[in-house]
Each structure stands twice: as C-alpha cells, then as structure tokens.
Amino acid sequence: MIITNNPCVRDKYENSYRVQYIEGTYRDVLIAVRDNVHIGHALYTHPLMGSLKPNETPYRSVIISDEVRSDPGAESILVIEEAIRVYDHFAGMMRPDRGEHASERIKRDFRNIDLSLLESALDA
Amino acid sequence: MKLELGYIPIRDIQFSSTSKVDGELLYVNKQELIDLLLQDEAIATVEVDIARPGESVRITPVKDVIEPRVKVSGTGGLFPGWCAKVDTVGSGRTNVLKGAAVVTAGKIVGFQEGIIDMTGEGARYTPFSKLSNLVVIIEPKKDLAQHAYEKALRLAGLKAAEYLGKLAIDIEAKEVHTYETLPLIEGVKAYPDLPRVGYVLMLQSQGLLHDTYVYGVDAKQILPTLIGPTELMDGAIISGNCVSACDKNTTYHHLNNPVIEDLFSEHGKTLNFVGVIITNENVFLADKMRSSDRTAQLCEYLSLDGVIISQEGFGNPDTDLIMNCKKIEAKGIKTVIITDEYAGQDGASQSLADADAAANAVVTGGNANEVIHLPAMDRIIGSIDAVDHIAGGWSGSLNPDGTITAELQVITGATNELGFNHLSAR
Numbered sequence: 059m060i061i062t063n064n065p066c067v068r069d070k071y072e073n074s075y076r077v078q079y080i081e082g083t084y085r086d087v088l089i090a091v092r093d094n095v096h097i098g099h100a101l102y103t104h105p106l107m108g109s110l111k112p113n114e115t116p117y118r119s120v121i122i123s124d125e126v127r128s129d130p131g132a133e134s135i136l137v138i139e140e141a142i143r144v145y146d147h148f149a150g151m152m153r154p155d156r157g158e159h160a161s162e163r164i165k166r167d168f169r170n171i172d173l174s175l176l177e178s179a180l181d182a
Numbered sequence: 183m184k185l186e187l188g189y190i191p192i193r194d195i196q197f198s199s200t201s202k203v204d205g206e207l208l209y210v211n212k213q214e215l216i217d218l219l220l221q222d223e224a225i226a227t228v229e230v231d232i233a234r235p236g237e238s239v240r241i242t243p244v245k246d247v248i249e250p251r252v253k254v255s256g257t258g259g260l261f262p263g264w265c266a267k268v269d270t271v272g273s274g275r276t277n278v279l280k281g282a283a284v285v286t287a288g289k290i291v292g293f294q295e296g297i298i299d300m301t302g303e304g305a306r307y308t309p310f311s312k313l314s315n316l317v318v319i320i321e322p323k324k325d326l327a328q329h330a331y332e333k334a335l336r337l338a339g340l341k342a343a344e345y346l347g348k349l350a351i352d353i354e355a356k357e358v359h360t361y362e363t364l365p366l367i368e369g370v371k372a373y374p375d376l377p378r379v380g381y382v383l384m385l386q387s388q389g390l391l392h393d394t395y396v397y398g399v400d401a402k403q404i405l406p407t408l409i410g411p412t413e414l415m416d417g418a419i420i421s422g423n424c425v426s427a428c429d430k431n432t433t434y435h436h437l438n439n440p441v442i443e444d445l446f447s448e449h450g451k452t453l454n455f456v457g458v459i460i461t462n463e464n465v466f467l468a469d470k471m472r473s474s475d476r477t478a479q480l481c482e483y484l485s486l487d488g489v490i491i492s493q494e495g496f497g498n499p500d501t502d503l504i505m506n507c508k509k510i511e512a513k514g515i516k517t518v519i520i521t522d523e524y525a526g527q528d529g530a531s532q533s534l535a536d537a538d539a540a541a542n543a544v545v546t547g548g549n550a551n552e553v554i555h556l557p558a559m560d561r562i563i564g565s566i567d568a569v570d571h572i573a574g575g576w577s578g579s580l581n582p583d584g585t586i587t588a589e590l591q592v593i594t595g596a597t598n599e600l601g602f603n604h605l606s607a608r
C-alpha cells in the first residue's frame with residue numbers, strides 16, 4: 059500500500075496498488091504511516107527517501123505492507139518514529155519559500171522527484 | 183592489479199584554435215568540443231567557459247566535477263560502460279591532467295543546487311576552487327524529460343573529460359604514483375603481522391538525481407561486491423547524483439578517493455589494505471537489510487580486523503550507514519564511520535537520522551546547516567536564479583548586492599563524507 063500526498067503518485071498507481079491519498083502535509087503522511095505501522099503493517103520504503111530535506115519538499119510517498127502482520131517486528135516502528143523526529147527537527151528550520159509555500163513550478167519538480175524515486179523502487 | 187598514475191600538472195586552461203597540452207597549459211578548441219557534445223540529440227545548446235582559481239567567479243548550479251584522465255596502457259578505457267567498453271580497468275598506466283577539471287552545470291530541476299566560488303569565503307569550503315575548471319553548460323531540447331536531461335548532462339561531462347584526457351596520452355608525466363593490490367592470499371602473506379583493513383564505500387542509489395553507476399550498471403541493482411581500488415582511479419564508478427551538493431560524491435571524488443589514497447599510503451606500514459567493498463543506499467528497507475547483511479558477510483570472509491565505512495548523502499542513508507556499522511561490529515570487526523551532520527544552524531541538535539552504540543568511532547565532514555556569507559562575484563557562470571532555490575538557500579538568501587547568505591550545504595563538496603576537503607578543526 060502506498061501512502062502519499064503526491065497527486066502524481068496517486069494518479070499513476072491507484073489502479074495497480076492500494077493507495078491511501080492524504081490531503082495534507084509531509085508530516086500528515088508520516089503520521090498516517092506511523093498509525094498503520096503501529097497496528098501491524100510493515101514499513102517497506104524508508105520514510106526519508108531521497109536527499110531532499112523535510113524542510114524542502116512538501117511531498118512524501120511511503121510504501122507499507124497491504125496486510126497487517128501478527129509479528130511485524132520493532133524495526134518498522136523504530137524507523138518511522140525516528141523519521142518523525144527528524145522531520146520535526148527540520149520543520150524548525152522551514153524556509154518561507156519551501157514546503158507548502160514553494161512556487162508552483164518548484165512544487166511540480168518536487169512532485170516529479172518524489173514520483174521518480176518511488177518509480178525507481180517499484181519498477182526496479 | 184597494479185596501476186601507475188602519471189601526473190601532468192596543469193596551471194591554466196585557455197581557449198585556442200588547437201586543443202593540446204603544452205607544458206603546464208591546457209589549450210582547448212572550444213568549437214570542436216561544443217560540436218562533439220552537440221552530437222547528442224537530447225542537447226539543444228552547449229556553452230563552454232573557464233573558471234580559474236582566485237578569479238571573482240561563481241559557478242552554479244553545479245552537477246558534476248570530473249578529472250580528465252586517459253588510459254596509456256593496460257586494459258580498457260576511462261569510464262568503462264560509458265565512454266569505453268566494459269573491460270576491467272585499474273591496471274597499466276593512466277595519465278592525469280592534475281589541476282584541471284570539467285565542471286558540468288545545468289538546471290535540471292527548479293531547486294537545483296551546487297555552488298563553486300573561485301575566490302572568497304566560499305572558495306575555502308570547496309576543493310574545486312583550487313582547480314582550473316572547464317565549465318560545460320548544457321541546455322536540453324524542448325520538453326526533454328528530466329531524467330533524459332540528467333543523463334545527457336552526465337554523459338556530456340564524461341565526454342568532455344575524455345576529450346581533454348586524450349590530449350595527454352603521449353605526454354611524459356612529471357610524477358608517477360604506483361598503486362598495487364595483491365591477490366588475496368599473497369596479500370595476507372605479505373604483511374602477516376599488520377591489521378587487515380578494508381573499506382566499505384557506500385554509493386547513493388535511490389533514483390532520479392540520486393544515482394551512481396558501476397561499470398555502467400545502476401548501483402541500486404548491484405549486490406555489495408569487491409572492487410579493486412585502482413579500478414576507481416580509472417572511472418569504474420561515476421556519479422549520476424546532483425541533489426545535496428555538500429555531501430554527494432562527484433566523479434572527481436570517486437577518481438581521487440582520499441580514503442583509498444590514505445589506506446594505500448599506510449599499506450605495509452601500519453596496516454594491510456585488503457580491498458574495497460562497494461554497497462548501495464536503496465529506498466526499500468529490505469534492500470538495506472540485504473545489502474548490509476552481505477557487506478558484513480564480505481568483511482568476515484576477508485578476515486578483516488578493521489573497516490572504514492564512508493556514507494554518501496543524508497537522511498535514509500544514515501540508516502544504511504548504521505546497519506553496516508552494527509552488522510560489521512557484530513562480527514567482531516572494528517569500524518570507523520565517515521559522515522556529515524545536519525545539527526541545526528547552532529550545531530546543537532542530533533546530527534544523524536539514525537544512531538547506535540556500535541558507532542563509537544565517527545569522523546565528520548562538518549555541519550551542513552552552518553550559516554555562511556558569500557561575497558558578490560564579478561561573473562556568474564551558469565544561472566544565479568538557482569541560488570534562491572538550492573538546498574540550504576532560503577528566500578532572500580541571494581541579496582540584491584549579489585552576496586549570498588546560506589547554509590554550508592549549498593557548496594559543492596563542502597561536507598564531503600570521504601573527507602575530501604581542506605578545512606579541518608585541527
């Protein structure tokens with residue numbers, strides 16, 4: 059299942075994967091991932107994928123298991139909780155022209171990069 | 183495997199009607215180079231410029247930096263899988279135009295990054311300010327997809343470096359440096375009393391603008407493997423990476439990896455340099471587990487006593503770094519990790535996105551959030567409007583008088599995680 063706030067990811071994958079589309083921020087995506095991981099979904103992709111910092115790109119897509127697992131292990135929980143901590147650290151350094159406040163042209167590029175990182179994971 | 187690097191010092195680059203190396207001068211026929219690069223149908227226009235140490239010049243947005251080299255003898259050619267066939271490189275003789283570089287620039291995405299200042303405060307932070315740089319700026323054909331533009335720019339840089347390198351094929355080198363790696367068993371016998379040390383080189387491999395290639399293969403598709411250290415000196419690994427300017431490894435870094443250089447210089451004295459393991463930094467957690475498992479397994483198989491691990495990039499590669507460290511330490515092998523930090527502008531926050539008690543020996547390339555002030559330059563090569571949009575710039579970071587206030591992460595190579603830099607806290 060893909061959890062994303064990137065409409066390009068939703069549009070490309072909603073017919074081939076389960077997609078939970080979040081009308082919200084990068085952090086809202088992380089929180090949705092955390093909530094799913096805590097009920098037993100396994101984290102498949104790293105929530106901080108890419109070198110774009112959480113105070114730059116407003117888009118995030120994360121892949122988790124479709125099914126709830128009886129023994130998901132602690133790794134997924136540790137990774138998502140740490141990712142939220144890192145996000146909040148960077149959010150304290152948010153620039154006025156970044157994240158949700160970026161220009162539409164820059165946002166388009168951020169959407170493309172987020173999609174392409176996911177594509178290279180899924181299509182590899 | 184034995185490689186001789188012949189250094190031909192280059193003091194300056196100048197445009198001329200004939201491309202040639204004459205003494206310490208590199209002459210370039212600009213139009214001939216432009217025509218060569220325009221053979222790529224993805225490219226609309228090519229501009230070529232020169233930036234010299236000490237000049238009031240700012241290059242931005244920088245994509246890659248490449249050192250011109252040429253194979254004089256031995257199998258294969260520079261940049262196998264791209265400019266040459268995939269024959270194994272790393273033996274024989276390679277000539278190097280030391281002091282010269284090709285710098286590629288082009289705005290692939292709106293938030294593109296990377297500054298090289300040739301003078302002033304910024305110049306102190308990038309090793310490339312000390313080089314005579316031939317800057318290649320590529321504009322793509324209209325509507326070319328971003329990944330195709332990235333590839334065109336990447337190949338243009340390699341081709342330009344190959345073009346310059348070939349000018350040095352018959353030139354006698356001023357200095358010759360010899361590097362040799364013995365077959366495993368012979369290597370063990372050569373220095374039986376010295377600690378056996380290996381190097382784990384982590385390669386950025388996450389997708390568009392985050393890729394590295396090994397003999398032409400996308401590194402996200404490799405399993406960790408052994409590679410001869412001299413193979414890197416012939417361009418077996420190239421960068422397709424242009425996000426996070428301060429801590430990405432350019433092709434120049436791969437050709438001149440300082441960890442490999444230092445391990446060779448201590449080889450037979452304080453340690454026995456066994457070899458290099460390359461591994462990747464993928465997006466899937468399962469890939470991270472698999473790659474770190476196999477990396478640790480290779481370290482054990484080589485009976486290493488110690489390992490140096492270098493990272494590339496920040497964020498999720500921190501997870502790969504810590505997994506590698508933990509799993510290698512769990513085999514009873516000591517590790518030292520090389521990373522950089524995003525510790526906030528005051529340097530007070532936790533530096534990495536992951537941590538473990540096993541990571542008890544750490545070398546840092548510096549705090550990428552450190553705020554720096556760059557003076558105005560007389561001339562810009564590339565596009566300055568990128569500055570407002572690069573990682574570590576912020577709105578108003580480009581001041582009306584041409585000065586820039588930004589975080590260190592805007593500068594190409596500033597916190598490089600191979601330790602390839604001039605500044606230190608010593």
